[in-house]
Amino acid sequence: MTRRRAGERPLEDSLIATAHALADAARTAILPHFRARGLAAENKLSEGFDPVTEADRAAEQAMRAILAERRPDDAILGEEFGETAGQSGLTWVLDPIDGTRAFISGTPTWGVLIAVGGADGPELGVIDQPYIGERFIGGFGHAEVVGPHGTHLLGTRGTDALSDATLFTTFPEVGTGAEGAAFARLSRDVKLTRYGMDCYAYALVAAGQVDLVVEAGLNAYDIQAPIALIEAAGGVVTDWDGGPAHAGGRAIAAANREIHAAALAHLKGTA
Structure with a gap:
């Protein structure tokens, strides 16, 4: 976001708060469907298998509704409902369930993906695993996880071989x-x-x-x-x-x- 200047922390805070709200809404929409008996999965491909469920669609719709209220000038790119134009220079990139194959198999390795940034790429990202209750969020020089063990800063390993x-x-x-x-x-x-x-x-x-x-x-x-x-x-x-x-x-x-x-x-x- 090249237009942002030093001291404009309110924008960063707004984006972080919105990202958390989106993840909360997706959790609420998705969890009733996880490991539910009789959950239907449609195939989006004529060849191969790329499933989509009601949980995918409901989660993205819930996130889009929040963005329409909180950040109506931002663009949206979502897996299930495509692109919505914006005027702010920011785009929210949403994958309501990354790992739908895992989701329909009952394994808790899928997640909700939320990112926001400009043309040069994302500046804030969330990987949320609703069933485990872990939320990984990083951007603007800070990364943390909130989950069953509390809130902790994130840092990558130093392996060099x-x-x-x-x-x-x-x-x-x-x-x-x-x-x-x-x-x-x-x-x-x-x-x-x-x-x-x-x-x-x-x-x-x-x-x-x-x-x-x-x-x-x-x-x-x-x-x-x-x-x-x-x-x-x-x-x-x-x-x-x-x-x-x-x-x-x-x-x-x-x-x-x-x-x-x-x-x-x-x-x-x-x-």
Whole structure:
């Protein structure tokens, strides 16, 4: 937000308060559906499987209603209801349930993703896991988690050797054959590779539990909240060329610059 000047903390406070309100509303809309018997899931694809449920739609509608009241001049990009134009230069990027496959399977690794920022990318991000009751929020130089253990500051790990690193991914579920081969090069040299977890893996990077998340085939609403959160916690998120990742595509999230550089070299085949 290049137009913001020093001392304009009220804007930051407003955005943070709004983000919490959105996450609260999404929790209320989603939780009655989680692990509910007979929950229907529609497939959004003619080939493959990309499910959507009433919980996805209800959560995004609830968040949009709050934005219409609190921040009517801001734009919105949501997974289920697309784009709404704005005039403020700010865009809220919403994924009401990141990990709907996990949601319909009953595993608590899905989450609500909320980000806000300008054309250059997100400045504030939330990963909220309603069932566990954990909310990770980061932006404006501050990152914290609020959950069953109270409120704690977040900070990424200092791992600098791939041989000591823990890596998460959604491969081979997503990505092309070439992307999968690049990931395999990286996976061979890390200490531990784990699969799945959706957005929760990014939260674990911010929390200092794991070192890397590598994915492909992302949309903007999949990655913007993790970018803001992880960067506020001290980490690095780029695309596989080392450039901005906020538009989606291929992303690498790393705990620090050293482990990011080492992983990026493996993905590029230059290690």
